[in-house]
Amino acid sequence: MNKGPLLAAVLAGATVALVVVGTIWPVPSAAAWAGRGSLVHSSSTPEAAVANLGEEIRTNAWDKAYASFANKGEFTEQEFIHSVTGAYPSLLTYSLISDVETRPIHASDNEAQVDLKLHWATVVGTSARTFHLNVVKNGDQWQPDWPFVKEPAVPPQVIPVNYLRWDVIYRGPGDDWGAQDAEAPHVRIIDMHPVERADGVVILGELLNEDVVPAYVSVGATLLSKNQSPIATEDCFDKISHILLPKQTTPFLIKFPNVSLSQVGSIRMTPISTLVAASADPVVEISDEQLHPAPGASLTGQLINQSGQIVNVAHVLGTFYDKNGQVVWVADQYVDSALLPQIPVPFSIHIPEDLAKNVSTQRTVLATYSSGGSQ
């Protein structure tokens, strides 16, 4: 006897039954992630209180989150929202919280410290921010104190800006054959160095705009085998500052996953440059740049916007050199808050532990993006 139809009927019936059960009595976490209900539980422990807060922030239940604070008299709900997402458009404006982590640090009968780590999924990857919360017991419930830091405000003022701006008129469709076009900017690779890493080959280097006009730049590379046949072609994507003003230099990093340096006979580099309209504003000081050795090797510093224009997204690129001046690594970080005039914003770029001991000096450059145009 053929049992196939019977088995199919049983499987179909079971599937329908499970769908019905899951719809009528959903698992709370599934319902919460689907936008129905929430994962909020009773705040009977400090960790649960902070987990509830994280969940309310994740679902943008700002009023519930604000209501749960023990210290809500110190700030308004709007100020609380701004302390999480920023008052000005920034990287976090265009992102969602993808994960919430809590970590108990210390607890007594009436007070506890719990870390709340929010993971944002942004357009350029994940971004995490940790808040150190003090949690106090109120009756049989625990209530977190929000670590409110008043966001620095820029006083209303007029800042005259008279930096250069370049505009470009390209050749038109009516121009004769042979008529000149606006020349593409002249750029030059001033350093290039392949490195073997666990996940493949990485090409590090630096690119200089040696022209007197701004350039949109990128760098492509093709690995060639010893018999000169192409192995792979990649470009640097966002591991570069794409807009270079005259005489400005950017590092670049190109990854070739799953390729070994022993396979490579030569490398064909392709710098790309296009003339673009750009502005010399804003000027940002990169202050207090410090190299920290392993463990936890990093480059830290502060960004201080010296112009009047608000920078919505800042991309910090660090170039790390050994004692001979050779590039040993390139790393970057997107700063997740807007740069307001004269307000320092910290940054921290991770350096791979195994390379940190070779790093002797560094050079930091910044790419900035302002709403309404890019720089």
Next chain:
Amino acid sequence: MKPRSSLLFACLGVAAIHLAFAQAERMSLPKAVEAGVGFSIQITGTGNAALYIVGPGQAIRRDVQLGQPAVFSSGSLYNAGHYLAVLAGSSFSETGSFDVIPASKPANLSFLAKPSRLPVGLHDGITGAVYVFDGYHNLIAAPTPVSFELSASSGAVQKHIVASHDGAAWTAMDSTAEQGSDKFVARVGDVSSTRVVGQVPGDPCGLKMSAKQDGKKIQLTTDPVRDCHGNAVPDGTIVTFTETYSGAQSTIDAPLKRGIAEAAMEARAGATFSVASGVVMGNQIGWAK
């Protein structure tokens, strides 16, 4: 077999002779015609026929009377190339060919000048290539003298005269020591074409800054930034100021404004300030106060 072969060869021979006589008799083609110039084809015999002329981008059909020349006015054939003429009568057809060659007088130049912008003081940095055309856009392949003239804004002139080869002539010129917009002119006879080549300053030379305390800040200011030929480096060029102090550093990328770059950095005792632009290093200043 042998008598049959002989007969066949004899027939072919007669046909060839007949054809040769027929061609010689009916249509007399010029060997070459200049593009755009009028010409005639002598046709002998009696009766009517159709004359077809087919060439690159052109085809003409003309009803002709045998015994009278077929006259083509100027401008009838203007594309240079190899043409086929076919004379087709009711009981015969005859073919021939001739060439239409470019007009001898240049009327148009296609002038490619590269680059449109380059640093001053580059040997053979500017290249110019010219293609010489007649009034019908036919490439004039005959050697033609082409004059290239690069005039700097200072009045200095570089002039090269080059004979074209297969319709093209090219040259290389040096960029001068002075920035500005140079006129690059290619000329053949009274026909000319002009391009503009921007000569821009090179890398900064002798980059130097001074420091002055302004409250808690040090005001760093460069001297007017010039290249090694004395040209002012254009505004917008990035100058990097670096302050190094007790294992840390701060940097500012400041654009040149009115020929100088300025930056205000924290005044820290024992700090060293340095300045650079691109790959050019400037001076260093130690701050002991």
